[in-house]
Amino acid sequence: MPSNFNRAIAVFGAYGHTGRFVVERLRMRGWRPRLCGRDAARLQAMAGHTHADDVRVASIADAASLDAALAGCAALLNCAGPFGETCEPLIAAALRAGIHYLDTAAEQQPVLAAFERCDAAANEAGIAVVPAMAFYGGLGDLLATAAMDDWAQADSVEIAVALDRWHPTAGTRITGARNTAKRLVIEDGRLVEVADPAASRDWAFPEPFGTQAVAAVPMSEIALVSRHLRTRTATAYLDRGSLRDVRDADTPAPVAADASGRSAQVFAIEARVRRGGDARRLGACGRDIYAVTAPLLVEAMERVLDGRCRGSGVLAAGAAFDAADFLQALAPESLRLYPGEA
Numbered sequence: 001m002p003s004n005f006n007r008a009i010a011v012f013g014a015y016g017h018t019g020r021f022v023v024e025r026l027r028m029r030g031w032r033p034r035l036c037g038r039d040a041a042r043l044q045a046m047a048g049h050t051h052a053d054d055v056r057v058a059s060i061a062d063a064a065s066l067d068a069a070l071a072g073c074a075a076l077l078n079c080a081g082p083f084g085e086t087c088e089p090l091i092a093a094a095l096r097a098g099i100h101y102l103d104t105a106a107e108q109q110p111v112l113a114a115f116e117r118c119d120a121a122a123n124e125a126g127i128a129v130v131p132a133m134a135f136y137g138g139l140g141d142l143l144a145t146a147a148m149d150d151w152a153q154a155d156s157v158e159i160a161v162a163l164d165r166w167h168p169t170a171g172t173r174i175t176g177a178r179n180t181a182k183r184l185v186i187e188d189g190r191l192v193e194v195a196d197p198a199a200s201r202d203w204a205f206p207e208p209f210g211t212q213a214v215a216a217v218p219m220s221e222i223a224l225v226s227r228h229l230r231t232r233t234a235t236a237y238l239d240r241g242s243l244r245d246v247r248d249a250d251t252p253a254p255v256a257a258d259a260s261g262r263s264a265q266v267f268a269i270e271a272r273v274r275r276g277g278d279a280r281r282l283g284a285c286g287r288d289i290y291a292v293t294a295p296l297l298v299e300a301m302e303r304v305l306d307g308r309c310r311g312s313g314v315l316a317a318g319a320a321f322d323a324a325d326f327l328q329a330l331a332p333e334s335l336r337l338y339p340g341e342a
């Protein structure tokens with residue numbers, strides 16, 4: 001990365017669980033995170049704790065405060081969910097500021113709304129808007145895109161996730177509770193509501209997970225796939241144990257297991273694509289679905305800023321980046337890819 005780059009990056013929702021990992025990752029990569037959010041006291045507490053000197057209080061209800069917060073930054077990373085509430089005003093603010101925008105949405109609807117409502121304006125401004133650049137969303141889309149490789153189309157795309165446990169954060173719980181939109185899958189090449197009850201099946205994951213019962217719980221990855229991969233069907237699954245965890249009000253929030261704040265929670269996420277009698281698969285294993293979102297988001301931001309992004313407008317991860325190269329860049333430090341090469 002050239003040293004004359006503007007290295008100031010606005011992180012909205014900086015003091016949230018995911019925002020903290022993102023701020024730390026930016027620092028580690030030599031960027032200057034600007035801590036942004038609506039709660040002055042929490043921002044100041046974080047600034048004191050992390051010795052940050054660039055802090056802005058801003059609210060999605062106050063466009064002028066957002067404009068002041070983004071002034072002089074090269075990009076906006078939105079880590080504040082529910083994204084049904086924050087996406088639209090923050091993409092609008094990024095467009096006014098003329099800077100790139102990336103977020104970590106797991107919900108499908110704000111991602112689809114971004115494609116529908118913001119693509120033309122972002123294209124005209126030459127700005128990249130990359131929604132759902134996170135564990136749920138961008139990672140599954142990158143794996144599916146890399147698994148497709150030279151196929152122009154597929155009969156099916158499936159993405160499955162296994163977690164040893166899902167310890168949800170407060171933000172995950174609030175987002176889940178407010179996300180009342182019907183979940184969508186792709187059938188006959190179109191987005192349709194997922195069947196009720198959701199389709200269930202067994203999925204063979206690598207150890208330590210082994211074969212797990214999974215249920216169709218599509219998240220933002222299906223919204224991304226729908227925008228750039230040609231497939232007759234696409235769905236996404238989550239292991240049933242994690243589904244029970246996240247639905248149980250008593251499941252505790254994640255607990256740091258090391259100095260970086262990462263929990264001990266582990267994951268596998270796998271994409272399988274089929275065309276005729278041929279099948280391909282690509283998976284990734286790692287630790288802590290919240291923590292791993294930081295290298296995914298920051299890698300995407302760096303590729304947008306240094307020109308390794310295909311065009312402008314609202315972009316799915318797999319359409320924006322060379323998927324195999326992107327995944328390889330995060331291995332093995334943040335992800336372990338299987339089987340073999342990406």
Ligand SMILES: NC(=O)c1ccc[n+]([C@@H]2O[C@H](COP(=O)([O-])OP(=O)(O)OC[C@H]3O[C@@H](n4cnc5c(N)ncnc54)[C@H](OP(=O)(O)O)[C@@H]3O)[C@@H](O)[C@H]2O)c1
Pocket residue numbers: 013014015016017018019037038039059060079080081082083085086104105106132134135136137169170171172175289290293
């Ligand atoms: N796709 C993925 O894989 C993935 C991964 C990680 C996180 N996420 C998503 O990211 C979001 C945050 O998760 P988290 O674990 O970081 O939760 P968290 O620790 O509860 O943090 C949420 C952050 O968002 C801010 N926020 C929420 N609503 C806001 C609003 N209307 N205006 C301004 N700020 C607002 C909160 O600020 P206040 O405290 O002031 O409310 C806080 O800073 C959730 O939607 C979660 O689903 C997705």
